[in-house]
Amino acid sequence: MSEVEFEPQSPRLFIPNFLSLNECRELEFIHKSSSTVGYRPIVFSTTLSHLIATNSSHFIIPFIPIRERLKDKLEEFFKCEYELFIEFTGLISWSRGASIGWHSDDNRPYLKQRHFSDVLMYTADDHNIHSVDEITEGERLTLALWFSRDGSHDEDMKLISLLSRHLLHDNMADSYLPLPASSNMYWFSKDQASNNQFGFNIMLG
DSSP states (O other): OOSOOOOTTSOEEOOTTOSOHHHHHHHHHHHHHHOEEOSSTTEEEEEHHHHHHTTOGGGGTTHHHHHHHHHHHHHHHTTOSSOOEEEEEEEEEEOTTOOEEEEOTTOSGGGTTOOEETTTEEESSTTSOEEEOOOOSSOEEEEEEEEESOGGGOHHHHHHHHHHHHHHHHTOTTTTSOOOOOTTTTBOOGGGSOTTTTTOBGGGO
């Protein structure tokens, strides 16, 4: 396929190799480490708000440049007169047996703020009905982003608010930064253990 595929009646932007192999591997690692059951039993999701709520805020960092690159491409291609807002960012994996019927991404009243979707970019309305065939082998991992013209649905403002509340509650302003693990992290030190515990490998517990 060409880098840009455009159909006047249902415009779509296709950018092959938008993510590098390293970015894909990093996102897959984050998803495998942090996902939770999604909106159906064999679909799993990792959302940015979930990462904050589970003390994994540092995992948001790789998403930042990807989201900005996508937003810039989208605004340029669709000739957006005003800035778009990212409404939702998430990783969604589809296990064997999962599928979803034909739908548009704004097909519920509470989703009408969604105007554009995903890395294969298209309008979220009924001009771009699509589906996911049943997964018969392996796993389908999707980086899903929805964009909105409505600033009240700006995901970034919600994430900043959630992150601020979370960090203030824990009183740990730097808790979202990853720290190197101790070389003896599975052993009690002298000042932490009684004589009976000294040298006990807590992994066995």
